[in-house]
Amino acid sequence: MHHEQIELWQHHHQFNAEKKAVEKRTLIVVIVTLVTMIAEILFGWISNSMALLADGWHMGTHAFALGVSLAAYILARKYAQDESFTFGTWKIEILGGYTSAIVLGMVALVMIYSSVERIIHPLDIHYNQALMVAVIGLLVNVVCAFILTGVGHGHEHSHEDRQGHHKHHYEDLNLKSAYLHVVADAMTSVLAIVALLGAKYFNVVWLDPFMGIVGAGLILRWSFSLLKDTGYILLQREADGEIVDEIKKEIESDGDSKICDLHLLKVAQNKYACILSLVTAQRRTIEDYKLRLRNIHELAHVTIEINQCE
Template identity: 35%
Template sequence: MSEQAHPPHDHAHHEHGAGCDHEHGHAPPVDADNQRRVFWAMLVTGGFMAVEVAGGLISGSLALLADAGHMLTDTASLALAWFAFKLGRKPADNARSYGYQRFQVLAAFVNGATLLAIVGWIAVEAVGRLLNPQPVMGATMMAVAVLGLVVNLVAFRLLHGGDQHNLNLRGAALHVMGDLLGSVAAIAAGVVILTTGWTPIDPLLSLLVAGLILRSAWMLVRQSGHILLEGTPSHLDIEEIKRELPAAVPAISDVHHVHAWSLTAERPLVTLHANVRTGADHSRVLQAIKTHLSERFAVEHSTVQLEPGPCADDTREDGCRDANKP
């Protein structure tokens, strides 16, 4: 994880304005509620994990064992998500000028990658079971799966009530949702086995569950990876910002060196340079730019460099140029 949350450009005279949020290290208040929800979901999931592992081993059900293995990783994943929220609430310091909130995104990436690995494991095991069928104790499988469904519903309800824009919480909820689907699949497989004796339904439903969580897991990895790579937030268009700001704030003639990234999925950040026309009130121009970024693009923190003349970066000997241009 980068210690610097934006590209290292030499913006020599940043102006933030009176309304600017300088508290980079303060986590949003909603994170306290998210942290509490993840903690209780972790306890519920971890407490049932041992029961499901034992049930899967006794019954010989792959669907139940797959769900149990998933719950094992879920307990660790929920613990990681809880720790990420706890760490994210620490204030900024000299080593982490933006605080520790980005760790939530890293936790979401790890959780997503773990889900992808679980999907792969389930697929391999399911194919093996289809090629070499094994006996399954449908009654034991059903009993443990029903109890697991109740536990997963409780955990999912806890997490679903939190902030769904938070990638860390979404990663935790996705793990639990996978467990919930696994319990449903195990119940369905148990019904089929008890009524027909057809055991291939167990690995087939396991493959179905793996397919259902694959897309969501990939989306989580892609979105969190995009943030970790300082990618432009999906709702922001840099070229649109360059076009709109001079029209919305007539006192500026040009906007350049625009960079946009996210501290977390909920906190987009922008830096930019703006050429100011002669005689304009810099304080009012600055406030107008920030107001437009906030109201039009939902950017609550921006770093703006006002320039009365040519861009200082473009005239430096090192040939610094706008990174947005090819």
């Protein structure tokens, strides 16, 4: 008899919504970046322009990072039904965002090194070529940013209002990492244009490497912030304090039941798996306690252990 009803008690392991639209837009951005990279390298080689060649290879690092974000979406979708991922595949996306943040930080460190080297050993700048490359890079990244922001302001915010507070940590961190790469590249292009115009028309030669250091500092800050956000999730340090308080409030509402052990595992952007153990002197069922939690919509999976005391 119980074999026939087992499906009533089984749970699926896919807690995160499909993101085919996000995946498609990320793919478009990867293609645009790769095409621009190849074009810059090709025309740089034909015209002997080191500026074009350098920016082309620089585009390659961003294409790689964007490719990591795309691969994370593809793998998360591919293994969505794989039961060996007992809490779903969402953390593949988080791992993609974490990896991309590391690449972003490495790019910033290279920028700082190159800028300091340029201050110590200044080189002649071919202003017209460099300005052309910076403008091309800016236009490409503006287009890519618009493509990505079509998926929810660049890093999907969920403005769910819980107890009067707007919460912004239900964001797609993998998409955010892709967006930051595009924004970082666009920002460096703007800073480069300002620096090159200043150097060309006002002979402020030091402005070019100085802007490089300023841009790298901002990128490092973004990279660290993204590393912290994704790292906390990978290390299971993302338990929502308000949800924890609400779980305790509902479970202990009878004045008798007390939670003795509680674990929250983040399994999707705004979904948690809850594992709790409680102590009670009353004869209550697991279903009684699950009913108390039914209005906490962030809980996608609940496991309860009841310990009876005298």
